Amino acid sequence: AGECGACGFGTTSVSSTQNAGASWNNFPTIQDGGLPISMSFVSPSEGWLLDSSGADIFTLLQTLDGGSTWKEVYPMAHPRPVNSVSFVNAQVGYGVGVPGDANAFLKTDNGGRTWSKIGHVPTAANSFVTAQLVFLTEQHGFLVYNSPSPNKSWIYETNDGGASWTLLKNPNGYGVSLTFAGTQDGVAFNQTLHWATTNGGKTWFQVHLKSPWLPWLPASDPAVAGLYLAGLAHLTMAKTLTDIVHSQNSGQYDQIGFAGSQVAWTPDQSQTGFLLTTDGGAKWSNIHGVSNVDFVNGEDGWALSGGLLRTTNGGKTWTYASHPTP
Template identity: 25%
Template structure:
């Protein structure tokens, strides 16, 4: 073999090796090509994606009632629903996209889903005054009225697909057949607000005219009640109780006037063994707050009326507040059983309801004069992002 031939073969060998190293051609032990760069995740700015325009177009016209959110409930950071007059929407990706679940005659006032399939709602037919209890077994696409008679419930809460409670200010009812039938639970005389975490364990706010409030507890389904807290107030009216395990909160209402509400929020970390007066909000229109003694703060969220409260885990609670005259809605929270309280930023509105799934992530449904908006927070209410907004005027 001459030198020229040998040089050509050597050059060909080196060239082939270089090509194989770059991943071209075939080899017994090929070098794997680098993986392509991942596709950027789609942006998640709002959950509208055309659904808002579709719903508003279907409810436009001179005689149409503008769409408005009335309740929101999330089961997890990703999965939740929001409802209003004639519609129910839902998301399974944390609000990046919402889908229409229901559109029809039911005007939802409150929704409750213990899981992603079974749900109950208090709702009126269109814009009627009578309120009915309705149930779904397909996630909210279809609803069944459980009785032709209107109900007096102000709130329902279900523990699972069959067991649940119905509340009005004076009475508490229990069902174990999904709401087909109800039995009255015995509560103390002059009860004006109650809450049960199980059939045996419950709480009641009792008014004692001329004296004040009493918070009482039962561990045997209402047969016996034990006094856990006294709060003086000359004209007690009603209260609300919220509990999760050993963490308990009582909202006790004072007076109301000039669009101002006075109230006190008490919290307990040990099932009512001891209490902290967390908020004591007195107002010019509502007068003094119920009770006495030092409070952690003198104003609640938005310095307004208290709305619903959500208890998370063993230490955290969130309360929504709204002041119609100032057109503000905000939340406050504690992460240490009420030993410290923080009122967060407000958003425009005159009424709102909240749903929190953990210590930081939550949702807020707000109504104001011009719109109804669904907000999300990932930092315990320090900032809010609008996800969905209906115009309520000017259409």
Template identity: 25%
Template sequence: MRVVLLVLALVVSLAAPASAGERPPRWELKPTGVIAQFRGLSAVSGRVAWVSGTQGTVLRTVDGGATWRSVGPPGTEALQFRDVEAFDADHAVILSIGPGADSRVYRTEDGGTSWRQTFQNTDAAAFYDCLAFFDPWRGLAMSDPVDGRFRVQATFDGGRSWRPVPDRGFPPALPGEAGFAASGQCVTTAGPFDAWLATGGGATARVLHSGDGGRHWTASGTPLPSSPSAGVFALAFRSPSQGVAIGGDFANPAAPGPAVALTRDRGRTWTTPGQYPAGYRSGLAWRGGTVLAVGPGGSDYSPDGGRHWTAFDTGGFDSVDCAGAACWASGAQGRVARLR
């Protein structure tokens, strides 16, 4: 009887349909009516999302992508807004990239109707790549190294003001080491105090970790390839312990090699899974226990935290972001999509 019951249970389990969470994901394009390249993306919910990109373009939707409103700061058409961090439909912070004064931060409190510039870089050697927030008040903006140390600005009032983090808290940068402003995800946070910076360009693709809100940092090597066009492009942590790094070589996006690394010890050590996406990927996000990855060559998902990957879309995207179960992707030629 016990054997019969076991056999019946096996038959039922094999015949049962897959749950909704086991079905392959699918992107549903949400036309924006513009041709800007959107490397900046912030998902607030299934209805609210912000994107930012070239030609000073910032768009916002509050109806799930059915319509988009252009809300970028006036007079910024020459800037590239590579990162946006939105707290809700009204409050958001955007970062423009570039050498010297082109690196700027703006904040809005009325859905983009008006903006206030809250930071402008004055160091010709600095180049800000991305920003991230621990909560609606505390955040970090990352620059490439200056005088051999990474440069980071910190805010404690939601991006209304910024002040430099003392560079004595950073390990020396490697020759040629820098961040990649490809998706606004070269800096990320998890929990109230942990933050990570992604690097490439040097002899080793590294991840820098801070456990005290950004004051002190340690560096760890990853198995990802590193060169002037290769390294870690995006980081995403499900918890302060469990994280994924992704990247590759944007100059040779089809190059084989380990484009993914996993950590379970706050980034102290990184390992390559046995199977990973084929080629360069620039964006990364967690949706529950599933990881989503995007790049110009397509999208992939891993239902087991990064150990195994399946391609599910061949369209190009630069960034991906999730708010709970609601996930969005953005990229070149005004492409924005929501996960179905």
């Protein structure tokens, strides 16, 4: 058992050999937000894995099929998401993944204090994937899988709160991220390709930029830079955020999020946390050890770090919405 550093924090993977190590069988990644501590098998099919997602935070998993699937031995009374979260308001949110079940789909109606498992999201074609969950309303949302092997992205859409999902043909490519300004105007992008929608994702059109990711200052608001795609889809972006992202990772956008024109966040250079601004880019703070950030307004936000953190004051302080330990 080990952790795939290139796949992102918390991707525990298990492999088995039946020929003294000449070849190995790789099993689906366990998205449990941790690092494997020890593993023990009593037969080729039955075994246990102790995983850690931080100081004194441990998860004990068991498999009965030789490592293909895992279940938590001592599950929490209420599950918590460990892969990705997306909130539509201060109370209602969705999440992906629980310890031992990377495709579990969860919902909360109380700001993340408790979660209910309401189904499963689609299974990506490759086990080494990272996921991004983006919900615009309680019914309408998107799920993005990005896999470095093969270099491919899968984007699913739901219009019934996650009861069913449809795989989109476009946008396509690898390393695709989604971000929306409101519920209608959105952008899907990677390093070289860009799409936009002005009807909530019903239709997408590809945009060819002469200078990709070179924003300009609109005369209407000189303090905020805007990315205007084909003069239709408008995504507000703090100019300081733009400068920072361009100066890091050769301009690679792993994730960008917005809550109005004042709150924005993006992964830091080390990819071990997120940069957060709550004043339109004048000042930035680093949230260390966080794998996912989501705000619904300038005050209410959530972050995944072992457990689910919540802020109600724009990121000045954070407390656990759901406690990280049983």
